[in-house]
Each structure stands twice: as C-alpha cells, then as structure tokens.
Amino acid sequence: METLNLSYWEKANFYTTDVLIVGSGIVGLNAAIAIRKQQPNVGVTVLDRGFLPAGASTKNAGFACFGSISELIEQEKFCGTDGLHELINKRWKGLQKLRSLVGDDRLDLQINGGFELFKSDQFALSDECVSKISHFNNLVQDITTENNAFEIATRKINSFGFNGIDCLIENNLEGQLDPGKMIKALIEIATSLGVTILNNCTVNHFEQDHQILVSTSQGDFRTKKLLFCTNAFANLLMPQLALKPGRGQVLITKPIENLKLKGTFHYDKGYYYFRNVNNRVLVGRGRNLDFFTEETHQFGETPLVQNTLLRLLKDVILPDVTFEIDQKWSGIMAFGP
Numbered sequence: 001m002e003t004l005n006l007s008y009w010e011k012a013n014f015y016t017t018d019v020l021i022v023g024s025g026i027v028g029l030n031a032a033i034a035i036r037k038q039q040p041n042v043g044v045t046v047l048d049r050g051f052l053p054a055g056a057s058t059k060n061a062g063f064a065c066f067g068s069i070s071e072l073i074e075q076e077k078f079c080g081t082d083g084l085h086e087l088i089n090k091r092w093k094g095l096q097k098l099r100s101l102v103g104d105d106r107l108d109l110q111i112n113g114g115f116e117l118f119k120s121d122q123f124a125l126s127d128e129c130v131s132k133i134s135h136f137n138n139l140v141q142d143i144t145t146e147n148n149a150f151e152i153a154t155r156k157i158n159s160f161g162f163n164g165i166d167c168l169i170e171n172n173l174e175g176q177l178d179p180g181k182m183i184k185a186l187i188e189i190a191t192s193l194g195v196t197i198l199n200n201c202t203v204n205h206f207e208q209d210h211q212i213l214v215s216t217s218q219g220d221f222r223t224k225k226l227l228f229c230t231n232a233f234a235n236l237l238m239p240q241l242a243l244k245p246g247r248g249q250v251l252i253t254k255p256i257e258n259l260k261l262k263g264t265f266h267y268d269k270g271y272y273y274f275r276n277v278n279n280r281v282l283v284g285r286g287r288n289l290d291f292f293t294e295e296t297h298q299f300g301e302t303p304l305v306q307n308t309l310l311r312l313l314k315d316v317i318l319p320d321v322t323f324e325i326d327q328k329w330s331g332i333m334a335f336g337p
C-alpha cells in the first residue's frame with residue numbers, strides 16, 4: 001500500500017465503501033444503479049480492470065433479441081416449455097427495463113426485425129423451424145402482446161441479396177442497438193446517482209472479516225458487501241463455479257454504398273450472426289470451428305475463424321458486392337449451466 005502513496009482522504013473516501021461491485025459491464029452498472037435508486041445513502045463503488053469495460057458488454061453485436069426459432073427449440077429441450085416461457089419473459093422484460101432506463105434514442109435502438117436464415121441443404125431444419133412457428137408465437141404472445149412475432153419471410157431473400165439461402169423466418173420484435181452508446185449512457189446514469197466508477201483496477205483476492213477486504217492492483221479496499229459482476233472471468237476468483245469462457249470474434253466492413261440488408265440475422269443454427277451497422281455489415285461468431293481454442297479468457301483473433309467469417313460475407317451475405325474489412329475484435333462471454 002505504501003508504494004501507492006495513498007493519503008488519509010483517499011483511503012477514507014475511495015477505498016472504503018458500503019457496496020463494492022467488481023465489473024462495469026451491463027450487469028455491474030445496472031446493479032449499481034438499482035442499489036442507489038433503492039438506497040440513495042448506500043455508498044456504491046464499481047471497479048473494472050479495463051480502461052473501458054473489458055469483457056463482453058462493449059464488444060458485442062448489439063442484437064436486442066430473445067431467441068431465434070432453432071435456438072428456442074434447443075433451449076426447450078433443456079428447460080421444458082414452462083422454463084422456456086420464463087426465460088423468454090426474463091429476456092423480454094430485461095430489454096424493456098433497459099429501454100425505459102436508458103431510452104431508445106440513447107441506445108440507438110432500431111426494431112428492424114430479426115431473421116433466421118436456412119441454407120439450401122438445411123431443409124430438415126427449416127421444415128422443423130417452420131412447423132414450430134405457431135407454437136412459439138403462442139408461447140411469446142402473453143409476454144410480448146404480439147400475436148405473430150414469428151413468420152415466414154422467404155420472399156425477402158432477394159431484396160437482401162443473399163446467395164444460397166432457401167428459407168427465412170422473421171421475428172418482427174427483434175431489434176438492434178449500439179452497445180457503446182448503451183454502456184456510455186449507463187455510466188452517465190450511474191455517475192449521476194452518485195456511483196463511483198474506478199478503472200484499471202484488477203481485483204486479485206478477497207477475504208471476509210468483520211468487513212470484506214478486497215485486494216486489487218491499486219491497493220486494498222474495504223466494503224460491507226461485495227458483488228461480482230465479472231461474467232466469464234468469475235471463476236478466476238471463484239474456481240468452484242461451473243463456468244467456461246467463450247471468445248466471440250467479430251469483424252466489420254467499411255461503409256458499403258446502397259447496402260441492401262437491414263436487420264439482425266442468425267445463420268447456421270446461430271453459429272454465425274450478422275447485422276447492418278449504419279451502412280456497414282458486422283459479422284461474428286464461428287466458435288464451433290474450434291471450441292477448444294475459443295474456450296479462453298484471452299482476447300484475440302484466429303485465421304480460421306476470421307477467414308470463415310470473410311468467406312461467409314463473400315459467398316452468402318454480399319455475393320455481388322465489393323467490400324473491405326475495416327476492423328476486427330473479440331469479446332469474452334460465459335457459458336455454463
């Protein structure tokens with residue numbers, strides 16, 4: 001601690017708090033906001049190891065979705081129809097809460113529809129998904145108050161300009177947002193409620209006495225309550241958690257003149273996704289190509305995934321269009337029961 005040259009004032013005001021939240025992603029910031037709204041006198045401090053949040057919340061694709069049909073079919077096998085209904089309800093209510101907290105303009109939320117694509121050789125899967133449309137429309141009706149959330153949209157394939165796609169199912173409630181704007185707004189809301197957010201501060205260890213002592217790269221904090229909102233990184237501090245990290249690689253094109261596609265798109269059972277971002281196309285995922293390598297806490301890109309994403313752009317998404325890649329990045333998310 002001595003080497004940090006902390007003053008009495010710094011220790012008392014920055015290093016001692018009522019609630020310490022580790023992680024300033026969407027979960028950590030929402031937790032901080034909720035606590036201060038309910039108990040304005042409770043001191044809340046959020047720590048993040050990154051200069052910006054360094055996990056998934058500012059690296060993601062910005063799909064405001066509650067599941068494509070093939071994903072819902074798989075999920076229903078695990079949790080049953082009632083469990084799936086509850087899960088969709090949580091996803092839907094979470095999105096509505098986010099919208100009312102931040103506001104659609106600040107999120108840059110656009111409800112352009114979400115589409116699941118089926119390749120020419122996926123007729124068995126597309127048949128199964130089409131046969132389940134009315135089942136899932138019934139399931140989400142009381143949650144969303146929409147009677148026909150899902151419908152066949154194969155007629156739109158040509159207008160989007162896709163190649164090798166035979167069937168399209170649309171979810172007309174699905175939207176897209178700007179995750180950077182979302183986190184910026186959540187930081188502003190949290191700060192305006194009196195939350196202290198400190199960056200470049202990695203939590204290494206914690207132990208409980210009459211208070212909780214939290215050792216970090218910036219010295220020791222004392223707190224009454226400690227919340228871990230560290231998602232994929234949680235089991236680095238709590239190895240007993242059954243969590244596995246999964247890296248998601250993303251790339252985005254430079255602006256494309258007269259870009260035809262608009263919306264959020266789920267491809268190959270959700271192993272790939274893409275969307276328009278202004279006049280660009282963002283495409284990502286491909287973890288299925290090499291689950292072993294992508295089960296990592298390290299950011300980075302691999303030629304295998306990047307080349308596959310590029311091929312998907314060239315062969316299926318933008319077959320007759322000249323485009324250039326502008327940026328590549330990755331984010332880390334958590335998987336587990």
Ligand SMILES: Cc1cc2nc3c(=O)[nH]c(=O)nc-3n(C[C@H](O)[C@H](O)[C@H](O)COP(=O)(O)OP(=O)(O)OC[C@H]3O[C@@H](n4cnc5c(N)ncnc54)[C@H](O)[C@@H]3O)c2cc1C
Pocket residue numbers: 022023024025026027028047048049050052053054055056057058059060061062063064065201202203204229230231232233234237247248249250284330331332333
């Ligand atoms: C590439 C990608 C695309 C995605 N696309 C979508 C999408 O389109 N739609 C959607 O709904 N979801 C998407 N997701 C998932 C979504 O982004 C995550 O579910 C969500 O952001 C998780 O938020 P979080 O706050 O729990 O975790 P994170 O945002 O990961 O926040 C955890 C924070 O904890 C910090 N942290 C970790 N360990 C420590 C430590 N020891 N000390 C201090 N700080 C620490 C990290 O720096 C990080 O900022 C995507 C995820 C990825 C990776």
